[in-house]
Amino acid sequence: MPAKKQIPKSMILSAALKLLKEQGYEAVTIRQLAEELGCSTQPIYLSFSGMEELRRELIPLAVRDFETSLQAASKNGVCRLYDMPYIRFAKETPRLFCFLFMRANAFSEIKQALLPIIERSVQELMAVYRIDHEEADLLHDRLWMNAHGIAAMIATDFCDWDMEKVGRMLADCKSAFTKQYEA
Template sequence: MNLTTKRSEETKQAILAAAEKLFSERGYATVTIRQIAEEAGCSHTTIYIYFQDKEALLYALSTQPLELLKTSLDMLSDDAFLSSDEKLRRLNEQLIRFCLDNRSMYSIFFEANSARVDESEPELAINRMRQHVFHIISRLLGTYLNLPDGDGLLSCSRIYFYMLRGIVGSYTQLEESADSIMARLSPTFHAAFDALLLGFDKQLQDRNG
């Protein structure tokens, strides 16, 4: 790598680091390209050499983590040796662990510039990845509850994600490591989801009874 290429890559990484810092501190919607440039120590026009717009920065920061999560959940979903309840249990662990490992950015990964989960053809690639993750949650939940695709399963899947969001949101400001949180509180997390699933079962029984 020659000196010019090295400096170019260093500038690009500085821009990404600045965007990540500001997005996590202030939220994606409020941060401007000029603020990112100031944090990165470059001009705002320099950013456009590497990234078309703020959306491209979001995509660059989110793609690899979301792709890794997507691949991991696909493998879990396709595992023929696991029961439906064990798949859900492992899904919970993987999603909570992912969010704790990325606690400064997980809300950006899932929510910034997001589309509705029931939108059939989201325009942005990042929203297609997000929908894929959500559809895995929905598919595993539907199998466990013996609930077909439709408004009922969509509602349950949203509630399930709300639970996940609430659990992780409780620990975003802690300095405690993800390993420590998982070791200390995994039984509580599982109990929370077990209670939610019991509520779903009861609701479905009441409707069908």
């Protein structure tokens, strides 16, 4: 009896992330992964009990990819959910953006991974505008809501705004939302 071919989980998850970015979450199946890896489905089932377990382990990998992209795209390596790098991520990796931010219950699944990003932004807003945590959290969510709306419209090809216009829209919104704190 031939030995079962073992493929490292990390290799399977990397292939899953690649499929996710290129073809969308619907393409991430055991059969598609086997084809991508050039093996039967058996090695994948040796590492994962099924798609549910694989998806649970894919989520943190996708969030890390998102955070790395935002840090690389920002001028000072700071990761915020309401700046231009968030919009660029949606434009450049729309399928991954939709997986992370536009599925039913997606936020509840990735919330723990996003909390450090959100909390750093809230702390920064508290310091810059001299507001308490509750107010800074509300301001963060307002800014994110605006950026997310733009990003969602771009990721789904609803519109094709140029990045200069998007930058102006984000700046105008931030100015409007922060006006009350500037004294």
